[in-house]
Amino acid sequence: MNSTTRRGLLKGGVAMTAGLAAGKASAAGPDPLITELQDWASYTGAGVDETPYGMPIRFESHVVRRNVEWLTASPISSINFTPIHALDGTITPQGCAFERHHSGAIELSKDDYRLMINGLVDRPLVFTYDDLERFPRENHVYFCECAANTGMEWAGSQLNGVQFTHGMIHNMEYTGIPLRTLLKEAGADMSADKWVYVEGADASSNGRSIPMEKALDDVLVAFKANGEALRMEHGYPVRLVVPGWEGNMWVKWLRRVEVVDVAVESREETSKYTDVYEDGTARKWTWVMDAKSVITSPSPQMPIKHGAGPLVISGLAWSGHGQITRVDVSKDGGITWETARLGKQGDTKALTRFYLDTTWDGKPMLLQARAMDETGYVQPTKDQLREQRGENAVYHNNCIQTWYVSPEGIAENVEVS
Ligand code: MTE
């Protein structure tokens, strides 16, 4: 760019800023960032050999996973949360994607990796990592949501940040082999009434039963996420991807797939990840994550700093049943609704970004988002969900979330009824 063009552009920029932010730049006199030569334009910057593998610039060091210390007894069997308030678009970088381990993250090399397929198969097989790389592979973007995401909201508004209320979710592009390909290779009994029991190589093993229909549908044996190897914490070198279904079934460090006649009824699918009703009976086989959405900005960690005027309200929506077809946003706690703009349509079982480009009058707001999916399902209110499930529930909370925004732009987690 030559200097004349650059000056021309900058002038335009100043005029725009003045219009938007009520003349902030002009009131304070000439802006030295515009009029004076800065250090970064006076000297050379860093060389290409200084960061062989990059980290975010230091100004973004607050965009990190965080945990809530009192939530679990120890950091070994624990959870941390994706900073969804600070991200945009839909892809979650692995470096800040939430992690959930039942017995800590293990370090398993590709050389030591083995995947066994046994049970009701003609040929029990053991694959090495190199074997897996020789099967035809696919790329798909999917969300992974822990069934416990938003779980604390059953009992009220206790966590003041969308990272903590909704951050047990990530959305990555996986590279993997359809599980059906490996089942065929082993000559598995693929009758509709069969199941696969999948387990990991970690001490918890996190065993889960998956009905054959799902195993043959879209389940992936994945070894890359967002183009690169899985991070250790996400199951390096190989994890299971179970699109649209609760995160617990996405077995990490996948070591065995057993074809079985009946569901195993393991710990993770009986005493955990089921929803106990008021009368003590439990809802089980609640695998699919129902449609859900949340406003990520403004939110408690993302106050409005610019006062009244143009405001971009943004958030995420997703459904384990397929595509998000519509997201509505309310500024008055669900009395009136406006339809938001979807960043990109058509992704299935993946995060969808939505925006409401609006004007804020500076008055208090009760912000809510409500998602609809391709089945016609509409995200329920908290009260509707409590009526259906009672107050004992921990998992599968997909209720509409409310943020109160004060005239100062401060947002807080509240409930409306
Ligand atoms: N797989 C194994 N082997 N061990 C585990 O502890 N945790 C499960 C699942 N798979 C777990 C596992 C749970 S509860 C969730 S929500 C997801 O992994 C989380 O995946 P992530 O850590 O990549 O976010």
Ligand code: CO
């Ligand atoms: Co989980």
